Amino acid sequence: MYVAVKGGERAIDNAHAWLAEVRRGDRDVPELTVAQIREQMTLAVNRVMAEGSLYDPDLAALAIKQARGDLIEAIFLVRAYRTTLPRLGSSAPVETGAMAVTRRISATFKDLPGGQILGPTFDYTHRLIDFALAAEGADAAEPAMPAVDKVEEVPHVMEFLNKDGLIQSELQEGAQVPDLTREPMELPASRPLRLQALARSDEGFLLSLAYSTQRGYGRTHAFVGELRIGTVAVEMEVPELGFPVEIGEIELTECETVNQFTGSKTEPAQFTRGYGLVLGQSERKAISMSLVDRALRWRELGEDFSGAPAQDEEFVLMHADNIQATGFLEHIKLPHYVDFQAELELIRKLRRETEPSDLAAEEQP
Amino acid sequence: MNARIFYENSETSQEFRCAERPLLAVRGLTKRYGERIGCAEVSFNLWPGEVLGIVGESGSGKSTLLSCLAGHLAPDEGEVVFATAEGPRDTVTMSEAERRRLARTDWAFVHQNPRDGLRMGVSAGGNVGERLMAVGARNYGAIRGRALDWLERVEIAADRIDDRPRAFSGGMQQRLQIARNLVTGPRLVFMDEPTGGLDVSVQARLLDLLRGLVREMGLSVIIVTHDLAVVRLLADRLMVMKGGRVVEQGLTDQVLDDPRHAYTQLLVSSVLQV
Amino acid sequence: MSDYNFAYLDEQTKRMIRRAILKGVAIPGYQVPFASREMPMPYGWGTGGVQVTAACLTPDDVLKVIDQGADDTTNAVSIRRFFQKTAGVEVTEATAEATIIQTRHRIPETPLTEGQILVYQVPIPEPLRFLEPRETETRRMHELEEYGLMHVKLYEDIARHGTIATSYDYPVRVEGRYVMDPSPIPKFDNPKLSGNPALQLFGAGREQRIYALPPYTQVVSLDFEDHPFVASKAEHDCDLCGASDSYLDEVITDDQGNRMFVCSDTDYCRTRRAAGLVGRLGGEAA
Ligand SMILES: Nc1ncnc2c1ncn2[C@@H]1O[C@H](COP(=O)(O)OP(=O)(O)OP(=O)(O)O)[C@@H](O)[C@H]1O
Ligand SMILES: [Mg+2]
Numbered sequence: 001m002y003v004a005v006k007g008g009e010r011a012i013d014n015a016h017a018w019l020a021e022v023r024r025g026d027r028d029v030p031e032l033t034v035a036q037i038r039e040q041m042t043l044a045v046n047r048v049m050a051e052g053s054l055y056d057p058d059l060a061a062l063a064i065k066q067a068r069g070d071l072i073e074a075i076f077l078v079r080a081y082r083t084t085l086p087r088l089g090s091s092a093p094v095e096t097g098a099m100a101v102t103r104r105i106s107a108t109f110k111d112l113p114g115g116q117i118l119g120p121t122f123d124y125t126h127r128l129i130d131f132a133l134a135a136e137g138a139d140a141a142e143p144a145m146p147a148v149d150k151v152e153e154v155p156h157v158m159e160f161l162n163k164d165g166l167i168q169s170e171l172q173e174g175a176q177v178p179d180l181t182r183e184p185m186e187l188p189a190s191r192p193l194r195l196q197a198l199a200r201s202d203e204g205f206l207l208s209l210a211y212s213t214q215r216g217y218g219r220t221h222a223f224v225g226e227l228r229i230g231t232v233a234v235e236m237e238v239p240e241l242g243f244p245v246e247i248g249e250i251e252l253t254e255c256e257t258v259n260q261f262t263g264s265k266t267e268p269a270q271f272t273r274g275y276g277l278v279l280g281q282s283e284r285k286a287i288s289m290s291l292v293d294r295a296l297r298w299r300e301l302g303e304d305f306s307g308a309p310a311q312d313e314e315f316v317l318m319h320a321d322n323i324q325a326t327g328f329l330e331h332i333k334l335p336h337y338v339d340f341q342a343e344l345e346l347i348r349k350l351r352r353e354t355e356p357s358d359l360a361a362e363e364q365p
Numbered sequence: 366m367n368a369r370i371f372y373e374n375s376e377t378s379q380e381f382r383c384a385e386r387p388l389l390a391v392r393g394l395t396k397r398y399g400e401r402i403g404c405a406e407v408s409f410n411l412w413p414g415e416v417l418g419i420v421g422e423s424g425s426g427k428s429t430l431l432s433c434l435a436g437h438l439a440p441d442e443g444e445v446v447f448a449t450a451e452g453p454r455d456t457v458t459m460s461e462a463e464r465r466r467l468a469r470t471d472w473a474f475v476h477q478n479p480r481d482g483l484r485m486g487v488s489a490g491g492n493v494g495e496r497l498m499a500v501g502a503r504n505y506g507a508i509r510g511r512a513l514d515w516l517e518r519v520e521i522a523a524d525r526i527d528d529r530p531r532a533f534s535g536g537m538q539q540r541l542q543i544a545r546n547l548v549t550g551p552r553l554v555f556m557d558e559p560t561g562g563l564d565v566s567v568q569a570r571l572l573d574l575l576r577g578l579v580r581e582m583g584l585s586v587i588i589v590t591h592d593l594a595v596v597r598l599l600a601d602r603l604m605v606m607k608g609g610r611v612v613e614q615g616l617t618d619q620v621l622d623d624p625r626h627a628y629t630q631l632l633v634s635s636v637l638q639v
Numbered sequence: 640m641s642d643y644n645f646a647y648l649d650e651q652t653k654r655m656i657r658r659a660i661l662k663g664v665a666i667p668g669y670q671v672p673f674a675s676r677e678m679p680m681p682y683g684w685g686t687g688g689v690q691v692t693a694a695c696l697t698p699d700d701v702l703k704v705i706d707q708g709a710d711d712t713t714n715a716v717s718i719r720r721f722f723q724k725t726a727g728v729e730v731t732e733a734t735a736e737a738t739i740i741q742t743r744h745r746i747p748e749t750p751l752t753e754g755q756i757l758v759y760q761v762p763i764p765e766p767l768r769f770l771e772p773r774e775t776e777t778r779r780m781h782e783l784e785e786y787g788l789m790h791v792k793l794y795e796d797i798a799r800h801g802t803i804a805t806s807y808d809y810p811v812r813v814e815g816r817y818v819m820d821p822s823p824i825p826k827f828d829n830p831k832l833s834g835n836p837a838l839q840l841f842g843a844g845r846e847q848r849i850y851a852l853p854p855y856t857q858v859v860s861l862d863f864e865d866h867p868f869v870a871s872k873a874e875h876d877c878d879l880c881g882a883s884d885s886y887l888d889e890v891i892t893d894d895q896g897n898r899m900f901v902c903s904d905t906d907y908c909r910t911r912r913a914a915g916l917v918g919r920l921g922g923e924a925a
Contacts, residue, residue: 008715008716009711009720012717076681079677080678080679082677083678084643084647086649181677182674184672184673184675184847185847187774188775314774318774323682326682327682327686328682328762330681330683331681331682331762334684334714334743335712335714336707337707337903338807338824338825338886338903339744339807339823339825341825341873341887341888341889342806342826342871345872346804346871349802350801350802353802462782465785469785488795488798488799491794491795494791496787498794499785499786499787499788500787503790503862504863504864504865505863505865507865509798527798527799
C-alpha cells in the first residue's frame with residue numbers, strides 16, 4: 001500500500017555521483033586538463049568569460065570542464081562565483097584606440113591608416129572537415145606563423161568620419177556608469193546600462209535579433225565601420241598614488257557600425273553609430289551587439305518604432321540573459337503538483353457543471 | 366464672453382445656459398512636428414451639453430488637436446482647462462496620473478479605428494464592463510446587466526455578449542466601442558471620425574444612433590470629422606480648420622448656410638455638389 | 640563552502656536586501672526592486688526566497704524548507720542543505736518549531752505564530768503581467784491603482800466558465816491598496832494570508848522584486864459580490880490521517896485508476912498520525 005515518497009536526499013546524492021561519472025567518460029581516454037581547454041578551446045573559453053562577465057581564462061576553462069562542455073552551464077558557474085567576489089574598485093575606461101590589435105578590418109574603407117589586418121579568422125577558410133586534425137600528435141610540424149610587423153597604435157576608423165562631422169559624436173554621459181549586477185534594472189534604461197546588459201547577454205539571442213534587423217524588422221542599414229580584436233591594458237586609479245596603475249591586460253573585441261543617417265532641414269545629415277564590445281575574441285557577438293544597440297536607439301535618434309523586436313528595449317533586455325532564461329525555463333520541471341491538483345479540482349468542477357449526463361456516459365465506457 | 370451671449374440666443378442653449386463655467390476652455394493650443402505645424406493657436410470654449418464639430422480637409426490638424434485635448438499628445442504651447450469636480454484644472458500641466466484618472470472617469474475617447482479603442486481579446490460584455498469595474502463595480506450580475514442594456518442601446522443582439530470583437534463587423538465594432546465609452550456616463554466625449562471607414566448605409570445607422578444617445582444623455586462631445594453630413598446632424602457648433610489653424614467657428618447652421626471664410630465656402634460647396 | 644560568508648551572501652548584500660524588506664514591510668503589497676544576486680542555484684528555483692532567507696537568518700534561527708508542502712521534495716532538500724552548509728543553522732520539519740520557513744507553493748496547515756517568518760519563493764511577482772507584459776506599464780498601473788483590467792479577467796472567466804477559473808496564484812488586494820501576487824499557492828491557502836500573526840516575505844530573484852505582508856495585514860482575494868471567492872480543495876479527507884481541513888495531494892496508486900488523497904503538508908499529516916489519528920487507509924500504510 002501507499003507510503004509517502006521519502007528519499008529526496010538519497011536521490012540527490014545518487015544523481016550527483018552519476019553526474020561525476022559521466023563527466024569523466026571512458027576512463028581509458030586520458031582526462032582533459034584545464035590548460036588544454038584554456039589553450040585549445042579558446043573561443044569557448046571566451047564565450048564563457050563574456051557571458052559570465054568575468055575575465056579569467058583559467059576559471060572559465062575549469063567551468064567548461066565541470067559543465068561537461070555545456071557553455072550555458074559553465075557561464076552559470078562563473079556568474080555564481082563572480083557574485084561572491086568583493087568589489088575592490090573599478091578600472092579606468094579601457095582605451096581601445098591603444099589596443100594591440102591582432103585583427104582589424106573595416107568594411108567601409110578599402111585602405112586606411114593602420115591597414116586591414118585579417119588576423120586569426122575563420123573567414124576565408126573552406127568549411128571542410130580537416131581529417132588531418134584527427135591524427136593526434138601530428139602537430140609536431142608547426143605551421144609557420146607569418147612574420148607580422150609589430151603594429152603600432154591603430155587609430156579608430158570612426159574618428160576619420162568624426163573629424164569631418166559625418167558621424168554623430170558619442171555623448172559623454174557623465175561619470176557614474178550604472179552597475180547592472182549591483183542595482184536592479186530600471187526601465188527605460190540608459191544606453192550605458194543597455195550596452196552593459198548586451199555585453200553579457202546570450203550570443204545566440206543577440207545574433208538572431210541582429211539578423212532580424214537585417215531582414216527588415218527594425219532595419220538600420222549597418223556597415224561594419226571597424227572590427228578590432230586585441231589586447232588592452234586595464235588601469236586602475238589608486239587613491240594613495242594619485243595616478244592610474246596598470247593591473248593587467250585583457251583581450252577584447254570591439255565593433256563599431258556606421259548606420260543610416262539622421263538629419264533634417266536644420267541639422268545636417270550625419271551617419272549614426274552602433275557599438276559592440278565583448279570580452280575575448282567574439283566577433284559574431286560584437287557585431288550582433290552593435291546592430292542591436294543601434295536598433296534600440298530609435299527614440300533618441302527620432303526614428304519610428306516599427307514594432308520590431310530588436311527596437312523594443314524591454315523585450316530585448318528582459319529576455320537576453322541566458323542564465324535567467326534557462327533557470328526559469330527549466331524550473332517547470334520542478335514539482336508543481338499542488339498547483340496541478342488545484343487545476344484538476346477546478347476542471348472536474350467545470351465538467352460537472354456542464355452537460356453532466358454526457359460526461360457521465362463518457363466516463364463509463 | 367461673446368460665445369456665451371451667442372448661445373443664449375440659440376435654441377440648444379437650455380441645458381447649458383445655467384452653467385457658470387465652460388466644461389473645457391482651450392487657449393492658444395499649438396503642436397508642432399519639427400518644422401511642420403500640427404495645429405496652431407487654437408482657442409475655444411466648450412459648454413456642458415454642447416456638441417462641437419471640428420471639420421477640415423485631410424491634414425488640417427483635426428486629429429492632432431483632438432489628441433492634444435485628450436492628453437494623448439503633449440502640446441508645445443497653450444492650455445486645456447477642464448472643469449473637474451474640484452474646479453478648473455489645466456490638463457496639460459497636470460500629472461500623468463491625474464490625466465489618466467480623468468481619462469477613465471470623466472472622459473471617453475472613441476477612436477476612428479475600433480481596434481484602437483477595444484480590447485480585441487476580451488468579450489463584448491467585458492469590453493463594456495471594463496470602465497464600470499475600473500471605477501469599482503463589483504457585482505457580476507449588475508455589470509452584465511449594464512452591459513446587456515448597453516449592447517441593446519447600440520443595437521447589438523444580447524446573444525453576442527460573450528463573443529469577442531473579432532467576430533463582429535466593422536459597424537458592430539464601432540457601436541461596441543461607443544457602448545464601452547458611454548457606459549459610465551462620461552462628462553466629455555472625444556470622437557475622431559467615428560463614422561470613417563464604414564460603409565455609407567452603416568454610417569447612416571451609426572449616426573442615427575449617436576444622435577439619439579447625445580440627445581438622451583445630454584453629452585458634451587468634441588467630434589472630429591471631414592464629413593459635413595455628420596456635423597449637420599450632430600454638432601451644435603462648428604470649427605473649421607485649415608493648415609492647423611481655426612479659420613472659422615460658429616453655430617453649425619450658420620457656418621454651413623452662410624460660410625464666411627473662402628475655405629469654408631469651398632468646403633460647403635464641394636460637399637453640396639456631390 | 641567554508642570560504643563563504645554566513646548564509647552565503649556578503650554582509651553588504653544582506654544589508655541591501657534587508658533595506659528592500661523593510662521598505663516592503665512599510666508598504667505592504669508593494670513590489671520593491673532589489674539588486675538580486677546570482678545565486679548558485681538556477682533562477683526560477685527559489686533564488687529570491689533564498690536571498691530573503693539569507694538576509695533574515697541569524698545563527699540562532701531554526702529553519703524549515705518546504706516545496707509543495709513537503710520537507711522531502713528534492714528542491715526543498717537542496718535549499719535546506721544549502722543553508723546547513725553555508726549557515727550551519729539548526730533545521731526542522733516541525734512547523735511550530737521553526738523560526739523561518741521558506742516555502743514554495745504552500746502555506747503550512749499549522750497556524751503560524753508571532754515571531755515566525757514565512758518566506759515565499761516567487762516566480763512572477765507581477766499580478767498584472769499576463770494582462771500587460773510591459774513592466775513600465777504595470778508599474779504605472781499600480782501607481783495609479785488602475786486595476787479594472789484585473790476584474791475584466793475575472794469577468795471573462797465567469798462569462799466563459801460560469802466561475803472564476805483561477806485555482807492557484809490567485810490575486811489579492813492588500814489593505815485596500817496594492818494588488819499582489821501571492822505566489823503560486825493554491826487558492827485554498829489564500830485565507831491564511833490575511834491577518835496572519837507571522838511576517839510574510841516574498842522574494843522574486845530573476846525579476847528582482849521583494850514584497851511583504853507585515854503581521855496581521857488584511858488581504859482580500861479578488862472576486863465579485865455575487866461570485867465570491869471560495870477556498871476550495873479536493874472533497875475528501877486525508878486517507879492517512881483523516882484530516883478534513885488540509886490541502887490534499889491526489890496519488891494514483893495503481894494502473895486500475897485507483898487513487899488516494901493525502902495531506903500535501905507532510906509535517907501536519909505526520910503530527911496527526913503520531914497523535915493517533917487515522918484515515919481511510921492509514922492503518923495499512925503505517
Ligand atoms: N506624428 C507625426 N509626425 C509628423 N507630422 C505629423 C504627425 N502626425 C500628423 N502630422 C502632420 O500634422 C498635420 C496635421 O495632421 P492630422 O493628422 O492632425 O490631420 P487630420 O486633420 O486629422 O487629417 P485626416 O483628415 O487625414 O485624418 C499634417 O500635416 C500631418 O502630416
Ligand atoms: Mg485624422
